Amino acid sequence: MLRPERMRRLLIAAPKGEIDTIISELYRHNIYHIEDFVAESEAPEALSIGHPLPGASDAASALIKVRAIENACGIDPDNVEVRGKLPASKVREMIRTDLPAIQKEAEDLIGSRSRLETRQKEHEQRARELEPFAAIPLDLELYRGYARFAVFTGHVMHDVAIDVPHEKYFSDKVAGNMIVVVVQNEHREQVERTLLDAGFQAIPVPEETGAPADRLRAHNGEAQQINGEIAAVNQKIAGIRERHTDFLVACDELLTADVERAEAPLRFATTEETFITEGWVPGDRADRIREALEKATNGRIYIEELEVDDDTRVPVEYENPSFASPTQMLMDIYARPRYSEIDPTLMVAIVFPIFFGMILGDVGYGAVLLALSLGLRKFLKGDEGRMLLKVLSYASISSIIFGIIYSEFFGFALPWPALIFSRHLNIGGEAGGHGPQVAELMIVAIWIGILHITLGRILGIVNARRLYHGRHATKAAIANAGWLGTMWGILILIWSFYAIPMMPDLTGFPVAVAVGVVLAVAGIIGIAQENPLEIVELPTIISHVLSYARLVAVGLSSVAIAMVINFIAIGMMIQPQLEAITPVGVIIIIVGILVLLVGHVLNTALGLLGGGLHSIRLHYVEFFTKFYKGGGKKYNPFGMKSKFTEE
Amino acid sequence: MVDVGTTLEIAQASQLGMKALGAGLAVGLTGIGAGVAEMGIGSAAVGATAENRDMFGLALLLTVIPETIVIFGLVVALLLLF
Structure with a gap:
């Protein structure tokens, strides 16, 4: 609390023969933050970076295949609901037996979809080219193949009169108008000039035969049909997603773990016979991992605890009571605390909701935001989103409490007067009591x-x-x-x-x-x-x-907007009509209800933005600049919490 | 012929109006000021964030610094009105 978790710095050295055991033991415990080894050229006996374990490239290429299928099918492992863990051995077996077939199926479907899409685009392009010609009653072959005549086809601003012998068609039924002029070759330049003066833009005649309208219909029909085929392919891809999501995410997880483990030696220093790694472990768990490593290697390992000298090198992990941990996300947006400085997360976790409530103190808006933050929890599966929603739910609870104190409900007064200071403005001449106590x-x-x-x-x-x-x-x-x-x-x-x-x-x-x-x-x-x-x-x-006056100012503006909406919708539109109901009055009442709904939705959004941004800004700008440095490294332990697989 | 009572009423009413005008000007002009100041900072901040996500906190901080101006305006306006 108030400071990041204490870390201990461990140096592990062991013969290369034990590297496999040690890596999997470290990976299983998921607490060891590896300090990457950087080779220093001037070191006397050259330590070098280790080589990946055998099997690294196989696992990596299999992982690429799995990721490609996931991409194609639109599967995002972060957003997949866990429906039960698959045993790792079974997944390995299936990677060998089932994965190639799934991959082939997915690749074929993706290939045929992109071919269909190309064809569809072609037909649509043709249809677009034909569209202007469909307005002219000429078959397409009639535009071509003259030795003594010139044919002009294109868009034009307006119909033009041509003073040489000619044949002309004009239509203003298409966008940009369409003109077709046929003249003898000797008048060509003169006619071209006339046309250009009227803003003529030539368009080429499509290389097709028959009536343009028929061809247009044919192309459109074709595109439509391909659209159906694409939908069918998409259905099949969705089918793959339906059937294999669990397996694919399990593969992804397992192979990612394999790759990480196999590539870990790249972060170690090695000599000919041994390897050395340095890293960080949370203080209270250091002894446990020490014992586990010694047991796993039968004592063929050397572990030393080093002193913590430079605080910028220490990875930082928050240590907060559980109600404050969602606020860590707000801290990470600014900067993670340094290892040796005070971690203000707890203070932000307490003060931020209070500020938010002071600004948006309204039972109605608070309840809407609380419902929103609880409802969205089902749809947001990422960690960050969930934390944000938790912060929002605390803030909206505080908003409800302040709403009770201020006696506000969507800008209306609750049955009791404001318990401390009133924010009720005198809008629409309805407010009783002593009006807003702005100065206080x-x-x-x-x-x-x-x-x-x-x-x-x-x-x-x-x-x-x-x-x-x-x-x-x-x-x-x-x-x-x-x-x-x-x-x-x-x-x-x-x-x-x-x-x-x-x-x-x-x-x-x-x-x-x-x-x-x-x-x-x-x-x-x-x-x-x-x-x-x-x-x-x-x-x-x-x-x-x-x-800090913004705590009042922004809040008052949100109250004012709410009261104005209520006054316009109810005081000016709905109430006068209720006295004598007429058909027009009913419409006005409906419009009034719409104004009320839209207005309050907008004001909720504004209140969320205003309340959230201004409260967090008061922390970032006014509070943090007084003491906070930030810039700590994130604690990123080597290992993974398995979601979809189990050993 | 001018009635003294009415003149006083008019003076008081116009005083109220002037107050409201002054409050409006205080918020409006400071709003423009803050907007102009945030224009440059904001665009640079968005650019910096696009280059490096970690800049977001600092970028937000820098962007909202001129906002204090408009808060001052709002404070002045509220003091004028109430």
Whole structure:
């Protein structure tokens, strides 16, 4: 909690004969994060990168085949429901016996589908070329083969008059109009000029015979028929998917594991007779894997625990209570924490829903989002999506709670008055009570900002001691304290000059001015001793605190939109019509209901975006910049959790 | 002939109107300002994210920095109105 999981660094050395046993043991345990070996040329006795185990290339090529079939059939292993595990031995057997047949079937179907698609495209192209000619009552062979006549065919802006002997057809039934002009060769240039003036664009005559309309019908019919054939092929491909998905994903998993295992030596250092690997194991499980390895190799292995020296090299795994773990995704979007710094996931997990609720405090919208996040869980099968939905469900529960406090339901008031501060605007002249308490809400938001930023700066002092060493650490810690001092100094100064409701009133105490000045000046000196350029950042103290006003501002705008929708739909459209129902009135009522639905759907989306983005932004920009460095490496253990197969 | 009472009413009403206008201007103009500022940052941020997915967090952070301007405008508007 509040810091990443402790890691221990292990060095494993063993004779090459044991490499198989050790790799499969490590893979089975799925906790060892391999530090890739990088050959250093200046090393005296050259360690070299290991060779893949035998069978690596076979497994890799089989895997490529399986992936190709999966691709063709549109199977995504991440989104496949687990329906039961297949035994690994059976899958291996089937890879030998069944896979080639499935592969052939799939390849044939894909091949014939692409041939059909090509043919379909050809027919459609022909049909497109024929379309303009179908408007002219001439057979296609009549356009060709004249020695003494020139034939113009093409699109034109408008019908043109031609002042030489000619034969002309014009149609404005097709897009871009169609004109056909036949003249004697000697008038060719003159007619061409006339036509070009009218925006003539020549189109070639299709190389076909017969009436264009018939040919057009024929091609269209052909394309239609091929469409049916493609659908039949797709049906067959869907059939493969239906029958073999379980087997294919199991193959994929098994072969991926085989390939990873077989290629593991590429990440090890080897000498002629031995191999060495370095890696990271979570602290509490290090002893277990040590024992397991020693047992598996009958003691023909050397394991040493090395010291952790450089914190940037340590892989980082979160360690949080289960309710906070979905929030790790929000952390990963920004950056994973460094190994030695504070992991703020828990704080984000608590504060993010509160901010979201403060912004979108509405029982109705909260319930809709909660239903959405629970309902979508069935359709989203990826890990990230599920985590996001969990975060959303916590946020919407908080939104419902704040809705009860604010007494809001889709912009309407609940039967009780707002428990703390009201956000009911006076829209449509219906709101009772004392109207919105914007100033009070704003001051609450500012208080939240002051406390949140103070927390951030205190964490900054702690982090400075953890991340840096020696004098740099002290300087950074003092600078953070300086920022804190400046902020509180400015606050005390403001309070000693102006009496602000719900904030300490220090106007009567001249001492307060002195304290404020001393705090601010000392703070500025504290900031400057680390880096004088930071002084230009001083205004951010005020802007960051004021930025928390968005908790109220964005929330109020969402309330305003909800109330406006209600007023337009109910107050202006539905209610007046209900007094005396007329046929036109019924239509207006239906339109009013539509406005109500569409408006609230839009406002839900806006509320989700506004509430989510602004709350997370307050963390990223205002909170994290005070203390958080990030940039830790992801802990990626060697191994796999098998979903579809079992040994 | 001007009735003093009506003039006062008119003055008060126009004061309210001016307040509303001022609030509108505060939000509108700061909105334009934030939009102009975010335009360049946003396009660069999208480019950077397309090159490297890991940039997303930083890109989002940089993109929303000018947004504070419009929040200030909104704060001013709300203070004017209430």
